[in-house]
Amino acid sequence: MTTGFDDDVRLIPLGGLGEFGLNAMVLEWREHRLLIDAGVMFASPELPGVDAIVPDFAYLADTPGILHGILLTHGHEDHIGALSFALQAAPAPVYGTRLTLGFVRRRLQERGMASGADLRTLVAGQAVEVGPFRVHPIHVAHSVLDSVALAIETPGGVVLASGDFKVDPTAAPEERTDLAALSAWGDRGVLALLADSTNAEQNGWTGCEDDVVPAFEEVFDRTPGRVLVSCFATSIPRIKRVAEVAGRKGRAIAFVGRRMVDNAEVAQRLGLLPIPPSSLMAPSSLGELPPHQVLAFVSGSQGEPLSALSLVSVDEHPTLAVGPGDTVVLSARVIPGNERTVSRLIGNLFRRGCDVVHAGTAKVHVSGHGSRADLVELLTRVRPRYLVPVHGEYRMLAQHARLAAQAGLPADRVLLAEDGDVLSLGSAGARKLPRVAAGRLLLDRSGGDEIEDVVVRDRRHLSAQGIVVPVLVLEKQTGRLQSPPEMVTRGFVDVSERSAELLEDAGRFLVETMDSRPQEERFDPALTRERVRVELRRFFKKRTQRRPLVIPVVMEV
Numbered sequence: 001m002t003t004g005f006d007d008d009v010r011l012i013p014l015g016g017l018g019e020f021g022l023n024a025m026v027l028e029w030r031e032h033r034l035l036i037d038a039g040v041m042f043a044s045p046e047l048p049g050v051d052a053i054v055p056d057f058a059y060l061a062d063t064p065g066i067l068h069g070i071l072l073t074h075g076h077e078d079h080i081g082a083l084s085f086a087l088q089a090a091p092a093p094v095y096g097t098r099l100t101l102g103f104v105r106r107r108l109q110e111r112g113m114a115s116g117a118d119l120r121t122l123v124a125g126q127a128v129e130v131g132p133f134r135v136h137p138i139h140v141a142h143s144v145l146d147s148v149a150l151a152i153e154t155p156g157g158v159v160l161a162s163g164d165f166k167v168d169p170t171a172a173p174e175e176r177t178d179l180a181a182l183s184a185w186g187d188r189g190v191l192a193l194l195a196d197s198t199n200a201e202q203n204g205w206t207g208c209e210d211d212v213v214p215a216f217e218e219v220f221d222r223t224p225g226r227v228l229v230s231c232f233a234t235s236i237p238r239i240k241r242v243a244e245v246a247g248r249k250g251r252a253i254a255f256v257g258r259r260m261v262d263n264a265e266v267a268q269r270l271g272l273l274p275i276p277p278s279s280l281m282a283p284s285s286l287g288e289l290p291p292h293q294v295l296a297f298v299s300g301s302q303g304e305p306l307s308a309l310s311l312v313s314v315d316e317h318p319t320l321a322v323g324p325g326d327t328v329v330l331s332a333r334v335i336p337g338n339e340r341t342v343s344r345l346i347g348n349l350f351r352r353g354c355d356v357v358h359a360g361t362a363k364v365h366v367s368g369h370g371s372r373a374d375l376v377e378l379l380t381r382v383r384p385r386y387l388v389p390v391h392g393e394y395r396m397l398a399q400h401a402r403l404a405a406q407a408g409l410p411a412d413r414v415l416l417a418e419d420g421d422v423l424s425l426g427s428a429g430a431r432k433l434p435r436v437a438a439g440r441l442l443l444d445r446s447g448g449d450e451i452e453d454v455v456v457r458d459r460r461h462l463s464a465q466g467i468v469v470p471v472l473v474l475e476k477q478t479g480r481l482q483s484p485p486e487m488v489t490r491g492f493v494d495v496s497e498r499s500a501e502l503l504e505d506a507g508r509f510l511v512e513t514m515d516s517r518p519q520e521e522r523f524d525p526a527l528t529r530e531r532v533r534v535e536l537r538r539f540f541k542k543r544t545q546r547r548p549l550v551i552p553v554v555m556e557v
């Protein structure tokens with residue numbers, strides 16, 4: 001007997017579909033809910049002053065429903081970085097493997113939320129009951145250890161979320177994707193497969209972690225000085241392999257940069273990163289060993305402004321410097337949007353006289369995401385009723401959909417969705433329900449952990465209201481404006497005469513505001529930034545009835 005749509009499973013992406021990062025997928029059956037992953041997106045240089053971007057979890061807080069658990073597939077920031085915000089919106093037990101929870105615990109401690117959190121360990125191959133759902137973690141290979149796919153039994157059917165994965169049949173047993181388990185789920189029947197689309201544009205198979213070893217051997221052999229390796233601080237399999245090579249070549253190892261130190265500690269405590277204590281050294285004693293006996297893992301492969309590697313590249317790091325004879329290896333992909341920053345970083349490192357090796361010049365990086373052959377392999381093993389491409393910019397989701405069609409999945413069974421869409425799946429078919437609120441929150445560096453007052457409900461709002469970046473240069477001695485403020489806008493006003501006038505008025509208004517502000521504000525860039533933001537928003541609201549996002553940049557000279 002059919003109950004209509006009552007038993008439909010609803011899938012509601014709050015992030016990650018249409019962008020890189022922000023992974024957060026709500027799964028619902030009747031009033032029961034799960035959240036799969038809660039990730040951040042890294043701020044790009046186009047949003048100065050914005051430190052991180054997290055999904056808007058208002059849907060979980062504001063609509064009726066019971067959140068039974070937050071399931072984490074693995075420990076990358078784009079899957080766990082926004083957990084504290086999800087917990088604030090809707091407290092629930094958090095499920096993850098031990099390394100994932102190890103990383104999570106650190107993040108929550110930083111936000112003072114560790115004591116209240118209910119963390120429950122997932123073990124691949126062991127099912128857990130979460131509300132009316134039964135969750136089966138399946139081991140998958142990825143660039144961080146302890147990654148899992150999740151097969152979730154719901155009363156409306158099985159949903160299988162791949163997490164980030166690649167097939168990599170040559171991986172060590174503890175890193176390998178459990179293809180047999182995926183096939184077994186295919187035999188039982190899967191309603192929906194949510195599959196990683198990051199590399200849907202790459203042909204063939206994704207290579208294996210071991211592929212990087214020869215390039216590192218070569219770097220160690222020909223470098224007479226220090227070797228610095230920068231990768232994601234979560235890339236434990238990479239760190240492990242490079243550390244092994246270093247051990248064979250007689251180099252001691254240091255971890256430099258907060259995230260690097262933290263994550264290495266967590267992985268070592270869990271026995272996932274075996275480095276003999278005698279080969280470890282503190283960053284402060286880096287100067288004591290001859291350069292050719294040093295390997296330093298340094299955070300900042302994306303050129304993040306205050307990261308250890310950025311500081312090294314401009315010779316401002318307190319304990320680490322590079323020069324002729326040294327080699328810096330960038331062993332990570334460049335996240336889209338960071339290309340120019342990374343390029344500048346590489347240039348600055350060359351200026352120090354060292355050599356720089358990156359994925360463009362040697363095989364020092366292998367992706368953790370499955371390419372087209374990996375994706376087809378997953379699809380043919382799971383044989384889902386519906387495929388929902390997730391995790392990627394829209395072009396990757398679309399390519400993934402086309403690939404599935406080529407592999408024989410009928411077009412009406414591939415569901416392309418974006419953040420805020422509501423997919424309803426069941427025996428009666430698949431349909432889209434009215435959209436829900438989804439978007440992102442921008443976190444301001446000056447505000448620490450506080451969410452900026454500016455809430456961008458979604459990209460549509462941003463594109464409708466636009467963005468204004470006032471750039472102010474202050475004299476350090478006097479706190480006075482050194483030159484008239486500049487105003488950069490996007491999507492707010494066009495370049496007509498009237499808007500030019502509006503921006504000129506805004507500039508004059510800013511000059512007045514700066515002149516009349518209280519004395520104590522003058523020497524505090526953070527306070528100045530906040531004043532400019534608030535006053536300018538008020539100004540634009542009054543003049544245009546619109547509320548652009550205002551992100552001031554305040555520089556002192």
Ligand SMILES: [Zn+2]
Nearest residue numbers: 074076142164
């Ligand atoms: Zn990942």
Ligand SMILES: [Zn+2]
Nearest residue numbers: 076078079164
């Ligand atoms: Zn990811």
